Amino acid sequence: MRATKDSGISWLGEYPSDWELKKIKYCLQERVEKNNPVRTTEILSLTAKQGVIPYDQKEGGGNKPKEDVSAYRLAYPGDIVMNSMNILSGSVGLSQYFGCVSPVYYMLRPWKAIEDVRYYNYIFQTTMFQRSLFGLGNGILIKESGNGKLNTIRMRIPMDKFGGLFIPVAPIDEQKRIADFLDAKCAEIDALTADIQTQIDTLEQYKRSVITETVTKGLNPNAEMKDSGVQWIGNMPAHWDAIRGKYILRYMQKPVREDDGVITCFRDGEVTLRSNRREDGFTMSDKEIGYQGIDVGDLVVHGMDGFAGSIGISDSRGKASPVLNVLETDQNKRYIMYYLRCMAYSDVFLALATGIRVRSCDLRWNKLAELSYPVPPLNEQNAIVKHIDSVLSKADAVIADKKAQLATLDEYKKSLIFEYVTGKKEVI
The missing domain is CATH 1.10.287.1120 (Bipartite methylase S protein)
Incomplete structure (x- = not known):
């Protein structure tokens, strides 16, 4: 049985007697190396799930930020890269790349080259260590969900405070x-x-x-088919009609009630009160210009994110930004919803887009009204x-x-x- 001793640190507890307790600043040194003059245009990103990766490999896609990379810092292979704003949610990883990162990132490496940087990186990966950082940050915004996970933590931890923490050193x-x-x-x-x-x-x-x-x-594989006349539909059952949206849909603009909460249409198709999901990370409008009422059962199409599946039936009464299209129909709303999602999944909306931002399109009522729907x-x-x-x-x-x-x-x-x-x- 290995001999241990008490660390006096709540997250650590007992640790081996032949190990040391040392402050991080005596184990790791910070690399502060500006990309000026520019040595690389390879921007690196850091996520809790993917670790340190080139920005264009970040899940969800996206183009590289159009920023002056000379203001960035350099990161090298073997550097521990840590987001000073998000380490509580796991934004720390070991870089395999040479590139540049935002100035909010810290780069750390052992003072002694013979020490194993992977060991220190693993310490920082532990939830217990990350949670021990509560109270060290400046500008705290912390939300804990029902399953114990933390959402959108924006908390800059100064390096002098971080460096003063004790960790076990094997x-x-x-x-x-x-x-x-x-x-x-x-x-x-x-x-x-x-x-x-x-x-x-x-x-x-x-x-x-x-x-x-x-x-x-x-549902009938033996149904007689005909050309729908719509490119993305192709053949459809002969007894169906292809009808423009303006003949089967009605664009609604309902009044807002005093006690209405804010409704959001999410990319997974759920349309619900924002408070039912999460409220951090959203920008609230002070004046709520153009806000509209939404009732339970309303068909909603997000005007900016509909291309990604933000199309659904509201489960709540509330109010929403005018970017949401609220639609009424005498057809089966869920059928219309599924058809619109089918178009999103097939990238039809993106193909039709005039495009005002990357991976987006403007789905206003006038476009939805002119689309053909199989009925x-x-x-x-x-x-x-x-x-x-x-x-x-x-x-x-x-x-x-x-x-x-x-x-x-x-x-x-x-x-x-x-x-x-x-x-x-x-x-x-």
């Missing part, structure tokens, strides 16, 4: 053993995670294909919606289970890292 040979062990174990966990995520992505694609197929072809008889619309709802419900149940598996793996990975970098367990 002997150099043990640092390498721990880092090698965790590299191998984390790679196994990451491979499992990637496989499960691929399964989730496949199910999400299946959901989209079911929507697209049924809202344009119907089956109402009873067939109802059957199509029932089928889609059923398929999506079953797929979502499987997806929820797989997301729970991802959460379990993530928790296991973090606990494994914590146990070894604090000496609770020993690499034999």
Whole structure:
């Protein structure tokens, strides 16, 4: 049994007697190297999920920021890169790249080249360490969700405060053993995670294909077909009509009530009170110019993010920005909703866009009104919606289970890292 002693630090507890407790500033030095004159135009990004990556590989896409990169700092392979604003939510990682980063990032490396930078990076990956940073930051905005996760933390931690924190320091040979062990174990966990995520992505694609197929072809594979005259629909059942939106949809502008909360249409298609999801990260309008009322059951199309699937049926009464199109129809609203989502998934909206920003398009009522919609008889619309709802419900149940598996793996990975970098367990 390994001899331990009390650290006197709440997040750390007991640690091996042959280890040291040292302030971070005596273990790691900060690299403050400006990209001026410009040595690289490769902008790096840091996320809790992806670590340090080139900006154009960031999930969700996006172009490189159009900024003067001479104001950026340089990061080298082997640097621990830390976002001083978001370390509480896990924005810290080990760089494999040479590039430049925003001035809000800190770059750290060991004072002694023989020490293993991976070991220190793993310490900073632990949730226990990250949570210990509460109270160190300037400009705090912290929201904790019901599952214990933190949302949109904007909290700049000064380097002098960060450097004054104590961390456990293993002997150099043990640092390498721990880092090698965790590299191998984390790679196994990451491979499992990637496989499960691929399964989730496949199910999400299946959901989209079911929507697209049924809202344009119907449920009867033997139905007589005809050319719809609409490029993105192709052939559709012969007894269906292709009708412009202005003949089947009505654009609504409802009054706002005094006690209305703010409604948002999210990219996953949920239309709900903002307070039901999260309120941090949104900009609130003081004057609320042009705000409109929304009722439960209203069909809503986001004028800026509809291209990405922000199309749904409201589950709440409230008010919303005029960027949301509120629509009424005598057709089955969910059928119309699914058709519009089908267009989003097929990038039809992007193809039609005049484009005012990257990966966006302006979906005002005048555009929605001129689009052609395949319109089956109402009873067939109802059957199509029932089928889609059923398929999506079953797929979502499987997806929820797989997301729970991802959460379990993530928790296991973090606990494994914590146990070894604090000496609770020993690499034999």
